[in-house]
Amino acid sequence: MNPEEIRQVVLEILERIAPDEDLSELDDSVPFRDQMELDSMDFLDIVMELRKQYRVQIPEEEYGHLVTMDSAVDYLTPRLKDASSPA
Amino acid sequence: MRYDTIIIGAGLSGLAAGIRLAYFDRSVCLLERHTTIGGLNSFYRLRGRNHDVGLHAVTNYAAPGTKTGPLSKLLRQLRLSWDDFSLVPQCGSRVDFPGCSLRFSNDFSLLEQEIAESFPSQIDGFRRLVAHIAGHNETSLDRESQSARAVTGEFLSDPLLIDMLFCPLMFYGSATPHDMDFSQFVIMFKSIFQEGFARPREGIRRILKHLVRKYRELGGELRLRAGVKQILMDGERATGVLLDDGTVIEGENILSSAGSAETLRLCPTLTSANETDPPGEISFVETIFSLDCLPASLGHEETIVFYSDTEKFRYDRPTDDCDISSGIICSPNNFQYDEPLEEGCLRITALADPDRWMDLPEEEYLRRKEDWCSRIARAALSHIPDFQPHVLDTDMFTPRTIRKFTGHLNGAVYGAPGKRLDGRTPVDNLYLCGTDQGFLGIIGSMLSGISMANAWLLR
Numbered sequence: 001m002n003p004e005e006i007r008q009v010v011l012e013i014l015e016r017i018a019p020d021e022d023l024s025e026l027d028d029s030v031p032f033r034d035q036m037e038l039d040s041m042d043f044l045d046i047v048m049e050l051r052k053q054y055r056v057q058i059p060e061e062e063y064g065h066l067v068t069m070d071s072a073v074d075y076l077t078p079r080l081k082d083a084s085s086p087a
Numbered sequence: 088m089r090y091d092t093i094i095i096g097a098g099l100s101g102l103a104a105g106i107r108l109a110y111f112d113r114s115v116c117l118l119e120r121h122t123t124i125g126g127l128n129s130f131y132r133l134r135g136r137n138h139d140v141g142l143h144a145v146t147n148y149a150a151p152g153t154k155t156g157p158l159s160k161l162l163r164q165l166r167l168s169w170d171d172f173s174l175v176p177q178c179g180s181r182v183d184f185p186g187c188s189l190r191f192s193n194d195f196s197l198l199e200q201e202i203a204e205s206f207p208s209q210i211d212g213f214r215r216l217v218a219h220i221a222g223h224n225e226t227s228l229d230r231e232s233q234s235a236r237a238v239t240g241e242f243l244s245d246p247l248l249i250d251m252l253f254c255p256l257m258f259y260g261s262a263t264p265h266d267m268d269f270s271q272f273v274i275m276f277k278s279i280f281q282e283g284f285a286r287p288r289e290g291i292r293r294i295l296k297h298l299v300r301k302y303r304e305l306g307g308e309l310r311l312r313a314g315v316k317q318i319l320m321d322g323e324r325a326t327g328v329l330l331d332d333g334t335v336i337e338g339e340n341i342l343s344s345a346g347s348a349e350t351l352r353l354c355p356t357l358t359s360a361n362e363t364d365p366p367g368e369i370s371f372v373e374t375i376f377s378l379d380c381l382p383a384s385l386g387h388e389e390t391i392v393f394y395s396d397t398e399k400f401r402y403d404r405p406t407d408d409c410d411i412s413s414g415i416i417c418s419p420n421n422f423q424y425d426e427p428l429e430e431g432c433l434r435i436t437a438l439a440d441p442d443r444w445m446d447l448p449e450e451e452y453l454r455r456k457e458d459w460c461s462r463i464a465r466a467a468l469s470h471i472p473d474f475q476p477h478v479l480d481t482d483m484f485t486p487r488t489i490r491k492f493t494g495h496l497n498g499a500v501y502g503a504p505g506k507r508l509d510g511r512t513p514v515d516n517l518y519l520c521g522t523d524q525g526f527l528g529i530i531g532s533m534l535s536g537i538s539m540a541n542a543w544l545l546r
């Protein structure tokens with residue numbers, strides 16, 4: 001997947017975890033938590049959804065990379081480059 | 088086949104935990120002794136009528152789309168939609184004590200206003216108590232136990248107001264007599280007074296139907312009539328379970344919603360369960376009256392009335408079969424449905440002494456049920472209009488019924504007085520969820536299943 005496809009994947013995960021949020025105006029450089037109601041349980045679900053769907057294992061020390069959309073995409077790009085996009 | 092997790096009990100907590108685990112591709116086997124799901128909040132059919140076992144109201148109400156709070160968290164964690172539960176808000180409820188009553192609704196300002204009017208000297212203290220509650224982290228799993236009466240006593244001085252606030256909170260969630268843990272008080276305060284009551288038009292069936300459907304769609308396995316007789320051990324670890332019919336099922340982990348004493352008794356090597364985890368003693372009888380008219384047509388429009396005929400509210404194991412000096416009167420009709428329910432119904436609950444009901448000979452048991460049923464109805468008449476001429480049918484259940492269908496010793500509705508908040512047991516890979524883990528009620532027990540699955544079984 002390319003970065004744009006990965007962004008789409010993360011967006012879909014966010015939609016699934018927090019269906020009541022309007023994500024159309026998400027600012028990719030601002031932490032998710034500052035723009036939407038995400039508690040630690042939800043945050044963990046981002047990690048678990050990535051594992052469920054793409055078998056990426058993210059060690060706990062590296063959760064910090066998932067804080068904003070930009071940093072998440074940067075972090076995931078090398079890890080998901082060989083994965084195929086869902087659609 | 089060896090499962091990742093075996094769950095004992097298909098009540099609300101077991102089903103919720105099962106959904107989490109199945110969603111994240113764990114192999115799960117949910118074992119339930121009864122012929123149907125639901126546990127303490129199940130349903131049954133009697134003489135042509137559908138009844139819910141427990142449901143008065145779902146607490147923790149939030150309007151669809153709300154982004155915070157326990158209900159929204161639960162729906163998100165289970166990947167369910169607001170529509171799946173279709174909760175309809177209450178019409179308004181009341182706490183009724185001698186010479187004083189306080190109305191409350193899903194709009195917290197009503198309760199505040201009622202307290203300001205009836206207890207002008209207490210309202211400042213009440214507001215400070217509310218601020219203190221807002222700042223308290225009640226769901227922390229390593230919280231310390233504090234007396235709720237001691238804490239509220241720092242803010243309020245009128246014993247009548249204190250007991251009027253404790254009455255609904257204890258009735259709907261205290262496993263301990265007289266007093267409760269302050270964190271549990273906060274959980275109940277928020278879920279009842281600040282978030283409020285609601286009900287699906289179809290009752291608990293609606294919630295259970297969506298839970299079990301989701302669980303099955305995700306590949307979870309559910310076995311009914313599959314009672315666990317023993318937890319099999321190899322040294323310090325559980326290896327699986329032995330069912331009543333002799334079947335052995337193997338699993339890496341076991342999550343039990345059967346209760347702490349009840350679960351430890353299933354482990355042959357742990358003999359002292361009664362000393363470490365004594366079972367609870369708080370139980371209830373509940374009478375269900377089907378009516379030939381809607382309660383509103385008799386002038387009764389409230390959802391739930393919590394009453395006490397004594398100024399000092401007694402929440403304890405009664406010295407008689409039942410204690411009818413206090414009770415809960417609920418009408419499933421009195422929610423803001425688009426269309427009224429077909430039939431009128433009143434449910435009245437009173438504290439009961441489990442021991443006095445458990446071992447009665449059948450005939451005597453039936454006679455006492457009938458006797459208490461009419462006494463309970465008469466006692467309620469000091470608080471609601473006379474409905475007795477309109478009764479078409481009645482049913483009543485007792486601590487014995489609860490024990491029979493859910494396996495909870497003493498029919499203890501809110502479980503053991505001591506909770507195991509982290510869900511751990513003396514056995515490494517055996518965990519507790521549900522009532523005895525510490526979160527109870529419909530929403531609470533589902534959150535308990537979710538938190539325990541997250542904490543121990545999904546890492």
Ligand SMILES: Cc1cc2nc3c(=O)[nH]c(=O)nc-3n(C[C@H](O)[C@H](O)[C@H](O)COP(=O)(O)OP(=O)(O)OC[C@H]3O[C@@H](n4cnc5c(N)ncnc54)[C@H](O)[C@@H]3O)c2cc1C
Pocket residue numbers: 095096097098099100101118119120121124125126127128140141142143144145146313314315316344345349371373489492493494495500520521522523527528529530532
């Ligand atoms: C009369 C009554 C009214 C209530 N009203 C309300 C209300 O209005 N609102 C509200 O929020 N809450 C209410 N509650 C509380 C709520 O129902 C419970 O807190 C909740 O259902 C507890 O769920 P649980 O999963 O912890 O336990 P349970 O529902 O007890 O689930 C445990 C399950 O395990 C099964 N089991 C036990 N032992 C074994 C074994 N050895 N092998 C296999 N299976 C086993 C049992 O059969 C049961 O199905 C009420 C409860 C009662 C009894």
